[in-house]
Amino acid sequence: MMRLWGRRSSINVQKVLWCLAELGLEEGKDFERIDAGLHFGKNRTPEFLKLNPNGLVPTLEDGNLVLWESNTILRYLIRQHDPANRFAKDIATQYQSEKWMDWQLGTMWPTIRIAFLGLTRAPENERNYEVIRKSYQDANQLLGLLDQQLARTTFCSGNSFHIGDITLALCVSRWILLHQTFPDKTGERPQLHNIDSWMKRIETETKYSMVAEKELNIVK
Numbered sequence: 407m408m409r410l411w412g413r414r415s416s417i418n419v420q421k422v423l424w425c426l427a428e429l430g431l432e433e434g435k436d437f438e439r440i441d442a443g444l445h446f447g448k449n450r451t452p453e454f455l456k457l458n459p460n461g462l463v464p465t466l467e468d469g470n471l472v473l474w475e476s477n478t479i480l481r482y483l484i485r486q487h488d489p490a491n492r493f494a495k496d497i498a499t500q501y502q503s504e505k506w507m508d509w510q511l512g513t514m515w516p517t518i519r520i521a522f523l524g525l526t527r528a529p530e531n532e533r534n535y536e537v538i539r540k541s542y543q544d545a546n547q548l549l550g551l552l553d554q555q556l557a558r559t560t561f562c563s564g565n566s567f568h569i570g571d572i573t574l575a576l577c578v579s580r581w582i583l584l585h586q587t588f589p590d591k592t593g594e595r596p597q598l599h600n601i602d603s604w605m606k607r608i609e610t611e612t613k614y615s616m617v618a619e620k621e622l623n624i625v626k
């Protein structure tokens with residue numbers, strides 16, 4: 407049985423849980439999950455650091471293979487655990503999805519993460535509201551690029567749902583929740599209609615509800 411290390415509230419663990427659900431794999435039957443990270447701890451123990459020297463979640467064990475980096479775990483899961491080949495696509499679709507995954511990890515998340523951590527993790531007296539607002543406003547600009555893509559295709563890599571959509575939708579959900587919870591700190595959130603329609607499709611056509619959060623996980 408596969409073993410997934412990570413708390414359910416982590417964006418990166420949620421990517422993996424959502425992907426496992428899309429593949430029809432069930433917690434307790436096909437994989438076990440161990441709560442780790444934040445107040446659960448366990449991610450700095452010598453045993454854990456042997457699995458993932460970064461001390462971060464998610465970390466996946468599948469037999470002798472140990473993987474960390476959430477997006478890599480998604481790539482692995484659809485290669486190794488997708489007997490119906492639901493996610494096996496033509497090369498163009500596959501690499502469009504990969505492109506958005508790299509953009510999510512290398513561009514989108516580092517931008518909005520500043521506002522996210524500032525508002526949900528930093529104590530109030532340590533917050534730099536100018537930096538937080540800038541992070542949020544920069545994220546608005548970036549999501550304009552995704553919105554343009556979604557004007558052309560129903561999902562990020564074409565007209566079918568793929569793992570790139572998983573990584574992006576979890577960023578977008580935090581973008582929405584941050585503005586809902588702290589509108590005076592984030593500044594304006596533009597209406598991006600193609601993103602709105604895509605999120606509705608994601609909610610109704612995928613297993614997003616398995617990981618969807620109604621409110622921000624604020625840890626102080």
Ligand SMILES: N[C@@H](CCC(=O)N[C@@H](CS)C(=O)NCC(=O)O)C(=O)O
Pocket residue numbers: 416417418419442443444449461462463464474475476477
């Ligand atoms: N690039 C890594 C980042 C992993 C990461 O930053 N994980 C966070 C949770 S989202 C973590 O483990 N934080 C420490 C903790 O939860 O205690 C990935 O995509 O998996």
